Amino acid sequence: MFEIEQREIINVPENIKNILRKEIGEYKVLDDDMDRLLYSYDATRIKMLPSVVVIPETEEEVRKVVSICYQEGIPVTPRGAGSGYTGGALPVKGGVLVSFEKMDRILEIDEENAVARVQPGVVTYKLQQEVEKRGLFYPPDPASYKFCTIGGNVAENAGGPRCVKYGVTREYVMELNTVIYSGEIIHTGRPTLKDVAGYDITRVLIGSEGTLGLFTEITLKLIPKPKASKTVKAIFSDIASVGKTVKDIFKAGISPSALEFMDKLAINAVEDFGHFGLPRDAEVLLLIEVDGHPKALEEEIVEVARICELNGASVEIAQTDREAENLWTARRSLSPAVSKLGRVKINEDIVFPRSYLPEALPQLRDIGKRYNLKMVNFGHIGDGNVHANFMISGLDPDELKRTEKAVEEVFDLALKYGGSITGEHGVGITKASFMKKMFKPKEIEIMRGIKSVFDPEGLINPGKMGL
Known part of the structure; x- marks a missing residue:
């Protein structure tokens, strides 16, 4: 669990860098060592260097990047604020990392229809402040809401304390513009409360952890602000x-x-x-x-x-x-407070059905005691989402082995009660090996089939979710 599999690193040839610079702009294509290092990690603290960092400012530039890279067999990894806990924004195979930090505009707040159109790099808190000035409310509130971005929230189907009443990000996504492998922009969803035409592709894209395409525009439902x-x-x-x-x-x-x-x-x-x-x-x-x-x-x-x-x-x-x-x-x-209790924080975000909480929570606490580990438990107990944190030095091989066994027991406990191995952090690379615990082989096969439709060559955020 704590070791990343040996991976094939794909470097971007100089001629492709020059094509990107010509098409996107010289200052938007970064390849010096310091820039690559700055975009090489997320909240997992695992480092994986991209070959090139591209910072687009428009939907058309994203389309060009994906089209060029796919034609040349170069992996593309989308990145929001890099606040994820499972390595979803890490460039596992190198290639091009696309940072959405410059696509950070709120395009429209439609008060009459109670919707907002935003670019993926909009910070969640910024959107919340703007809509609340108008008496409206965007409920999803992950702990990192003051710096995480809407695009990342959609990719991970982010939750937060308020989702116990108001639901997670997927309940508020009405439309998506997504750049797929061919460089085409697909539009899914409608700005209406009802729409049952065709398959719900929008829901397939939400929570896909950036493995199916790159979001460039998002329409969100708003509700009246509580008094x-x-x-x-x-x-x-x-x-x-x-x-x-x-x-x-x-x-x-x-x-x-x-x-x-x-x-x-x-x-x-x-x-x-x-x-x-x-x-x-x-x-x-x-x-x-x-x-x-x-x-x-x-x-x-x-x-x-x-x-x-x-x-x-x-x-x-x-x-x-x-x-x-x-x-x-x-x-x-x-x-951040819990992070000070150990050099390494192993943070798992399991979920239990609420009815089993009185029975399951004491068993969860006992796992840490049984393996003699410093275990901190907190979370969104109203929806059964518990954050089980193991605080370790990361330097003692025996401690690492005990932690691996304890984490596996945590997942087994959640699944025993019909829960999930993740409620909001996603699978990424850190939980990929546990997908087979939660899903049957046929179910994983179906997921891989969906992935192959959107990404035939496996170049869009590769190496994630065990797919």
């Missing part, structure tokens, strides 16, 4: 009670806009990182947000607090927006 929100902080003495609380909240007919948990190690890591005032002696902390009409919120938040207390929690309701924002800033600080 208000309230946040509860609940402190528990055991993890099983947290799982039961989650079940009870939904059974009560309440749909939280976010429902997040942190275990003791996570809480203390956040406090060391930012001093947010979280209780260091708490075994588990649950953050619950409800949003909607102010009058309805008062009843819902009281009921949420009551359910938490019935399950043994100590409860506080944030009294001001500032208090609530402090709690959510603490939650969003988890990833």
Whole structure:
């Protein structure tokens, strides 16, 4: 799992670099060692050097890059902000890496139809700010929302805390412009709420991790901005009670806009990182947000607090927006905070059906204990998406072997309960070997067939998802 397979590296010949420079522009084609290094890694910290980095500014330039590379047998790897945790933006076979950092314009916000048209390099937070000025709302909010991009979100079908109520990225993608292997631009979807004509190719492209084509324009559905929100902080003495609380909240007919948990190690890591005032002696902390009409919120938040207390929690309701924002800033600080607990962070984002959480969560915690590893658990417990993090030195062979076995048990546990090996990070290269655990051979064969239709020569983001 922790070793990357031997790979064939394809370098871009000088004559092809010159063609790219002529067609795209001299300053948009980078091949010196420093530029290549800067685009060689993502949040996995694995480094894979591209032969050339191309930074297009228009859809037509993307089309030219793909067309030239495909004709010459050169791999093309799309890249957003490089914030992914599974190596999806790494140029596994070298070749050309296409960075969308300059295609970062919001093309249109149509208030009447509640849609936004954007280029793939638009930062998620920037879009959210712009639409909220107009009383609209774009809910998907991955932890990296202040720097990740819409194109990357679509490629990974990104989630976040709010997806428990509002759904993940795919629920908001209405149209896509995608450059495929031939250099042609295909348009999928419609800017309408209903469309059942033909196969849903848009859904096939969402979550495909950039392996089928390169997105150049995205139309997103927007919804009315919630009028208000309230946040509860609940402190528990055991993890099983947290799982039961989650079940009870939904059974009560309440749909939280976010429902997040942190275990003791996570809480203390956040406090060391930012001093947010979280209780260091708490075994588990649950953050619950409800949003909607102010009058309805008062009843819902009281009921949420009551359910938490019935399950043994100590409860506080944030009294001001500032208090609530402090709690959510603490939650969003988890990833960098936890990274300080070890030289290497193995971050798995498994998913359980909610009904199994009381039974599954204690077993998950025990995996770390059984292998004598520092294991930090947190995540989007409202939709069953748990981030299991193993913090290791990465230098001890025995520790690496124990971690590999522990990770495999984590995946086995999720699959045992009908869950998934990934809820939002994707498969990329780090989870590719586990695809056969989750899917039957025929199912993987079908996926490979889809890949071959969009990418007959296997040159579009090759080496990902085990396909």
